[in-house]
Amino acid sequence: MTExxxxxxxxxxxRITADNAPFFDGLKRGELRLPRCxxxxxxxxxxxxxxxxCFSEAVEWTPTTGHGTVSSWVVVHKAWFPAFEAEIPYNVxxxxxxxxxxxxxxxxxxxxDELSVGMKVVAVVDTVTPEQYLLRFRRAK
Amino acid sequence: xxxxIRDKTAIAGxxxxxxxxxxxESQLELGLVAFKxxxxxxxxxxxxxxxxxxxxxxxxxxxxxxxxxxxxLDIRYVNQSWLHGRFVTNALQHAALAVASGMADCVACxxxxxxxxxxxxxxxxxxxEGTREEGGTHGEAPAYGLTAPASGAAxxxxxxxxxxxxxxxxxxxxxxxxxxxAARNSRAVMRTPMSLSDHQASRMVVDPLRLYDCCLITDGxxxxxxxxxxxxxxxxxxxxxxxxxxxxxxxxxxFIFSPRGLGLNQQTINPQPARERDLEVYRSAGIDRxxxxxxxxxxxFSPLVLFTLERFGFAGPxxxxxxxxxxxxxxxxxxxxxxxxxxxxxxxxAGWNSITEMVRQLRGTAGDTQIRGASVLQWxxxxxxxxxxxx
Numbered sequence: 001m002t003e004x005x006x007x008x009x010x011x012x013x014x015r016i017t018a019d020n021a022p023f024f025d026g027l028k029r030g031e032l033r034l035p036r037c038x039x040x041x042x043x044x045x046x047x048x049x050x051x052x053x054c055f056s057e058a059v060e061w062t063p064t065t066g067h068g069t070v071s072s073w074v075v076v077h078k079a080w081f082p083a084f085e086a087e088i089p090y091n092v093x094x095x096x097x098x099x100x101x102x103x104x105x106x107x108x109x110x111x112x113d114e115l116s117v118g119m120k121v122v123a124v125v126d127t128v129t130p131e132q133y134l135l136r137f138r139r140a141k
Numbered sequence: 142x143x144x145x146i147r148d149k150t151a152i153a154g155x156x157x158x159x160x161x162x163x164x165x166e167s168q169l170e171l172g173l174v175a176f177k178x179x180x181x182x183x184x185x186x187x188x189x190x191x192x193x194x195x196x197x198x199x200x201x202x203x204x205x206x207x208x209x210x211x212x213x214l215d216i217r218y219v220n221q222s223w224l225h226g227r228f229v230t231n232a233l234q235h236a237a238l239a240v241a242s243g244m245a246d247c248v249a250c251x252x253x254x255x256x257x258x259x260x261x262x263x264x265x266x267x268x269x270e271g272t273r274e275e276g277g278t279h280g281e282a283p284a285y286g287l288t289a290p291a292s293g294a295a296x297x298x299x300x301x302x303x304x305x306x307x308x309x310x311x312x313x314x315x316x317x318x319x320x321x322x323a324a325r326n327s328r329a330v331m332r333t334p335m336s337l338s339d340h341q342a343s344r345m346v347v348d349p350l351r352l353y354d355c356c357l358i359t360d361g362x363x364x365x366x367x368x369x370x371x372x373x374x375x376x377x378x379x380x381x382x383x384x385x386x387x388x389x390x391x392x393x394x395x396f397i398f399s400p401r402g403l404g405l406n407q408q409t410i411n412p413q414p415a416r417e418r419d420l421e422v423y424r425s426a427g428i429d430r431x432x433x434x435x436x437x438x439x440x441x442f443s444p445l446v447l448f449t450l451e452r453f454g455f456a457g458p459x460x461x462x463x464x465x466x467x468x469x470x471x472x473x474x475x476x477x478x479x480x481x482x483x484x485x486x487x488x489x490x491a492g493w494n495s496i497t498e499m500v501r502q503l504r505g506t507a508g509d510t511q512i513r514g515a516s517v518l519q520w521x522x523x524x525x526x527x528x529x530x531x532x
Contacts, residue, residue, distance in 0.1 A: 014274065045275070046275035047275070076347050077347065081283070090286055092285050092287040102407060104287065105285055
């Protein structure tokens with residue numbers, strides 16, 4: 001067994017499946033892509049083989065603007081996972097994208113007392129390991 | 142559905158183990174205590190039990206096959222659900238449906254859990270269910286540090302506060318009331334009086350939820366025996382019947398810890414009073430909501446009490462935080478809730494502690510927590526499923 005000397009990334013990573021791989025491929029290219037239905041024109045999330053609104057299978061991964069609004073937020077004060085302990089207290093938000101779907105992630109540049117429902121944010125890509133990219137948000141200028 | 146279900150089945154026996162933290166007994170040992178007590182209570186023997194409906198299996202609880210082989214049962218009907226609290230109603234409903242359909246004569250719902258021994262399963266590194274792609278079922282997002290069920294309830298409460306101006310102080314009424322109930326209950330794990338300032342001084346766990354907004358982590362077991370009402374009448378003086386029920390709701394408009402229309406996950410933002418479709422349980426039982434003498438709910442987190450009240454139309458959208466003030470959900474109030482102290486103060490036996498309390502209430506044997514003249518009680522959850530019991 002080979003062991004690397006680098007400190008391993010200790011936080012949980014997303015599970016990549018056939019359903020969500022294009023999302024992470026998009027992040028790798030610096031894009032926030034979501035499934036969009038060619039028939040009814042609506043974006044949706046979570047991804048799957050069919051549009052949940054019109055039941056069409058004509059679903060295409062399509063870039064979004066990456067712009068959205070914080071629809072809710074929390075600040076975590078308890079270390080359920082040892083790997084997050086050093087960051088306490090940290091935020092997790094739900095963002096309603098301008099295209100409609102809501103995604104959960106962190107806002108990287110807001111202190112706990114600066115968070116609010118209605119805060120405008122924009123997507124950024126965080127390279128957490130050489131192979132894994134995560135979506136996060138920063139405050140919109 | 143009403144004619145198939147209404148009062149056709151009954152809870153003939155209940156049993157509980159002791160409740161506590163860090164109990165030495167295994168889940169099988171705790172479960173046996175509860176099972177034997179329920180059999181004695183009903184005047185039945187283990188040979189009478191031919192069905193099992195198991196809410197939480199291994200590793201938090203015990204799987205149906207292990208229960209059957211260890212307790213020496215001969216079973217012809219089984220239901221078992223995931224390791225989620227939400228399936229308490231579902232497990233009891235399946236027991237009733239199995240009896241009503243003739244698949245079983247007597248179904249034991251045995252919930253025997255050790256949360257303290259297996260803490261890592263509750264939002265920790267061993268919690269596999271929270272790592273589901275695109276989010277766990279309580280809204281978990283482990284890559285972002287949102288790993289525990291509490292976080293989903295916090296996310297919903299934060300939005301509810303922003304939308305309606307509800308406050309942490311208002312929410313505190315839930316924890317304070319249920320602690321007052323627990324103080325009257327000798328089985329309860331937390332009986333020390335709690336004031337609103339104690340609640341406000343308790344540490345933040347996931348803002349806006351404080352420690353006392355989150356339920357206990359305990360060990361314990363409860364057993365409920367379901368049989369036909371006819372049979373229950375033969376063996377019991379006063380059977381508690383399952384009068385009506387409705388199932389769990391799911392879809393893009395539903396998030397487990399949020400009322401419809403609040404705007405969590407993929408819900409639209411469209412708050413509306415309870416719809417007829419969400420009130421089927423009253424039609425199923427042939428009653429009006431006003432007939433309910435007490436409401437019991439899965440209070441894993443205190444906001445779920447507000448959301449349950451709105452879900453079943455006791456309060457309108459955004460109104461429950463104000464509605465509960467002034468003793469309304471306490472013993473002696475307009476709508477007593479979780480009279481044994483609930484998951485917040487009695488124990489976390491995945492809601493079955495409250496189900497057994499409902500049976501005691503309807504038998505008139507609840508002692509210091511008795512709701513005077515209780516004849517119709519509702520079990521209902523924030524995710525919309527429900528059962529009505531009556532005597």
